[in-house]
Amino acid sequence: MSHIVTGTFDSHCALRGFTPGGNTGSDLDAPTESLPPPRVDFQSPNAGRCVVRLSGDWTVKSTGRPHPAPDANLSSNSTVAFDLNDVSDWDSALLAWLLELLIVLDQRSIRYQMETLPGGVRRSLELARAVPERTDTPPHGETSGWLARVGLGAQRGWTATKHIAEFVGDCTLAMTSLVRGRAQFRRADLLLFMQEAGAEALPINLLISFLVGLILAFVGAVQLQQFGASIYVANLVAIAMVREMGCIMAGIIMCGRTGAAYAAQLGTMKVNQEIDAFRTFLFNPIDFLVMPRMLALFLMMPILTLFANLAGIAGGVLIGIGMLDLTWLEYWHQTVHALTFKHCAAGFMKSFVFGLIVAISGCYNGMRCPNNAAGVGQATTTAVVAGITSIVIADAVFAVLFNIFKF
Amino acid sequence: MADQPHIELKNVDLAYGDFVVMRDVSARVARGQVFVIMGGSGCGKSTLLWNMIGLQTPAKGDILYDGKSFLQADDAERESMERKFGVLFQGGGLWSSMTLAENISLPLQEHTQLADDEIRRIVRLKLALVGLKGFEDFYPSEVSGGMMKRAGLARAMALDPEILFFDEPSAGLDPITSRRLDELILSLRDNLGTTVVMVTHELDSIFAVADQAIFLDNASRTVKATGNPRDLLRDTKDPAVREFLTRGGQKEPAKAI
Numbered sequence: 001m002s003h004i005v006t007g008t009f010d011s012h013c014a015l016r017g018f019t020p021g022g023n024t025g026s027d028l029d030a031p032t033e034s035l036p037p038p039r040v041d042f043q044s045p046n047a048g049r050c051v052v053r054l055s056g057d058w059t060v061k062s063t064g065r066p067h068p069a070p071d072a073n074l075s076s077n078s079t080v081a082f083d084l085n086d087v088s089d090w091d092s093a094l095l096a097w098l099l100e101l102l103i104v105l106d107q108r109s110i111r112y113q114m115e116t117l118p119g120g121v122r123r124s125l126e127l128a129r130a131v132p133e134r135t136d137t138p139p140h141g142e143t144s145g146w147l148a149r150v151g152l153g154a155q156r157g158w159t160a161t162k163h164i165a166e167f168v169g170d171c172t173l174a175m176t177s178l179v180r181g182r183a184q185f186r187r188a189d190l191l192l193f194m195q196e197a198g199a200e201a202l203p204i205n206l207l208i209s210f211l212v213g214l215i216l217a218f219v220g221a222v223q224l225q226q227f228g229a230s231i232y233v234a235n236l237v238a239i240a241m242v243r244e245m246g247c248i249m250a251g252i253i254m255c256g257r258t259g260a261a262y263a264a265q266l267g268t269m270k271v272n273q274e275i276d277a278f279r280t281f282l283f284n285p286i287d288f289l290v291m292p293r294m295l296a297l298f299l300m301m302p303i304l305t306l307f308a309n310l311a312g313i314a315g316g317v318l319i320g321i322g323m324l325d326l327t328w329l330e331y332w333h334q335t336v337h338a339l340t341f342k343h344c345a346a347g348f349m350k351s352f353v354f355g356l357i358v359a360i361s362g363c364y365n366g367m368r369c370p371n372n373a374a375g376v377g378q379a380t381t382t383a384v385v386a387g388i389t390s391i392v393i394a395d396a397v398f399a400v401l402f403n404i405f406k407f
Numbered sequence: 408m409a410d411q412p413h414i415e416l417k418n419v420d421l422a423y424g425d426f427v428v429m430r431d432v433s434a435r436v437a438r439g440q441v442f443v444i445m446g447g448s449g450c451g452k453s454t455l456l457w458n459m460i461g462l463q464t465p466a467k468g469d470i471l472y473d474g475k476s477f478l479q480a481d482d483a484e485r486e487s488m489e490r491k492f493g494v495l496f497q498g499g500g501l502w503s504s505m506t507l508a509e510n511i512s513l514p515l516q517e518h519t520q521l522a523d524d525e526i527r528r529i530v531r532l533k534l535a536l537v538g539l540k541g542f543e544d545f546y547p548s549e550v551s552g553g554m555m556k557r558a559g560l561a562r563a564m565a566l567d568p569e570i571l572f573f574d575e576p577s578a579g580l581d582p583i584t585s586r587r588l589d590e591l592i593l594s595l596r597d598n599l600g601t602t603v604v605m606v607t608h609e610l611d612s613i614f615a616v617a618d619q620a621i622f623l624d625n626a627s628r629t630v631k632a633t634g635n636p637r638d639l640l641r642d643t644k645d646p647a648v649r650e651f652l653t654r655g656g657q658k659e660p661a662k663a664i
Contacts, residue, residue: 184517189504273500276462277562280494281514282486 036088040066048078055086058094065097080105080112084121095124167364170286171294184287193296197258202307204257209249209308213315216240221324230324234334237316242339242347246309248395250301251354255387259362262293263383266366267376285367294359301355302348309347342407350398354391361387411474413438413602414570419468421454427466428454430629434621439596441603441616443636445651446623452606453574459604460492460572493568497575499559501547507534507558508543514565533561536591553580571595573605577612589615610654622648
């Protein structure tokens with residue numbers, strides 16, 4: 001056992017039974033019951049004088065430490081001395097207890113004789129009390145009261161809204177300079193991000209969309225079979241996938257996959273001062289870091305959606321042919337017949353928007369991440385939650401708009 | 408122009424929101440001087456540096472470069488001022504997705520018209536200057552913390568800046584590398600006339616390189632002393648400054664010099 005604070009005792013006040021090395025090796029597993037319990041006695045041999053007599057084992061392994069409150073009827077004009085001769089072993093546990101006792105004594109303005117403590121204990125305590133507590137530290141923690149919390153929450157919400165608006169504005173400016181051909185990022189970065197958000201994300205997209213198509217077809221099949229209308233499973237799957245599920249599933253998958261990655265990447269870069277470094281070299285971090293990511297998602301999302309649609313329809317085919325005994329030709333014919341240009345255009349349009357939403361959510365949260373590890377985790381969580389929520393809300397808005405404009 | 412300070416801080420207040428970290432910081436730094444910002448941990452040394460390079464904005468006061476206000480400058484003026492800065496971050500601040508060579512060549516590619524092989528030659532030179540010859544193709548994650556810092560210095564010097572800002576350059580470096588860094592700083596000052604602004608609390612380094620220093624005091628949140636650290640050590644009456652410069656009174660003033 002090693003002491004957290006090495007107890008060195010002056011020879012004239014060596015403690016009885018104290019072994020300098022403490023318990024070693026084999027004693028690590030020794031049951032704590034075998035240690036003499038820590039005890040304290042407040043003795044007043046005469047008025048105006050109190051002796052705090054400690055005994056037993058005062059280490060972190062010992063249990064049942066008494067509360068460091070001196071006798072309540074100890075008057076403020078008495079002097080406290082310490083007697084640690086019966087302490088068999090001690091470490092930080094004793095120091096922590098004594099430190100608290102001294103605070104109590106100070107509060108009640110009771111004098112005490114530090115010199116009656118053994119040298120090692122005294123010096124450690126003096127070290128702990130050497131630097132006074134800072135009282136002018138910045139305000140920390142929030143005032144309670146629900147009204148205050150509601151107000152602060154509203155203020156934070158408003159600030160966040162302004163920040164997001166600012167970020168989207170910056171992105172728009174960067175986009176303008178990109179269109180004008182004054183892009184400031186490296187082409188290799190864009191290609192890398194396109195690969196990450198495209199080809200590498202394809203398998204998971206195909207799998208999920210295939211299963212979604214399969215589930216849709218299965219649920220539809222059970223209902224439609226009752227009316228002898230099994231062939232309409234093809235319509236159901238095709239329209240649902242192309243118009244809604246394909247782009248939504250791709251959006252959600254990309255949000256959890258790529259949006260989270262962007263938030264974590266940019267957040268870590270911020271913690272490492274890499275983003276500050278970009279600023280000092282007059283590189284606009286939005287141009288340099290956000291634009292290639294946003295562009296990659298904007299370009300890849302429609303392609304992923306296209307593949308998701310196909311995989312979903314393939315899932316429908318599997319049910320149609322395997323469970324409903326439809327033929328290839330029937331299913332194909334029905335699907336082509338069901339899909340109009342409007343359905344395809346609606347899904348395609350949404351996929352661009354969802355790509356932007358995922359990129360903005362990921363990059364915004366990454367760029368505004370607090371400078372610590374917990375902040376990066378938080379930024380990633382927020383990026384995914386906000387991204388998925390925004391996708392679903394945007395989809396609802398689209399549904400209403402399409403309905404109004406009879407699209 | 409001769410007595411025009413290269414950098415001038417005029418009654419700058421540093422704050423985070425409503426919380427004022429440091430009040431009324433003023434200093435004049437001549438061209439080609441090494442200016443050290445010293446003080447205990449958490450007293451706002453780095454914050455002052457961030458304010459000087461424009462990553463933060465002071466709550467009050469003004470910062471002037473060559474007599475021109477940095478804070479009131481329009482975007483173009485400000486950009487031309489910032490173009491003359493080179494910054495070494497505390498942890499190096501290297502771009503982790505690029506090799507050391509790419510880290511140094513990127514600013515050169517973006518801000519100069521140099522041909523690729525010229526850029527490569529400059530990158531090799533800068534890495535050699537900080538003792539990292541042969542590490543061109545390593546990623547920051549593949550080298551040690553001290554090497555990252557040195558590579559960060561090479562990057563800060565990439566565009567031959569007029570002012571170099573160092574945030575705790577010798578923290579985490581071994582004594583020998585740390586001394587080499589001091590020598591490098593002095594040679595930059597002497598040979599290229601670079602002005603150096605350095606945040607540090609490394610006493611050896613302060614006495615070795617500083618032409619001028621300010622001491623930020625944590626307790627009073629003001630500048631407690633300004634001047635050459637050797638003179639400060641000899642003349643100061645302020646206990647906080649004396650304690651800092653003598654490592655809490657351990658060193659005899661005479662010996663420290």
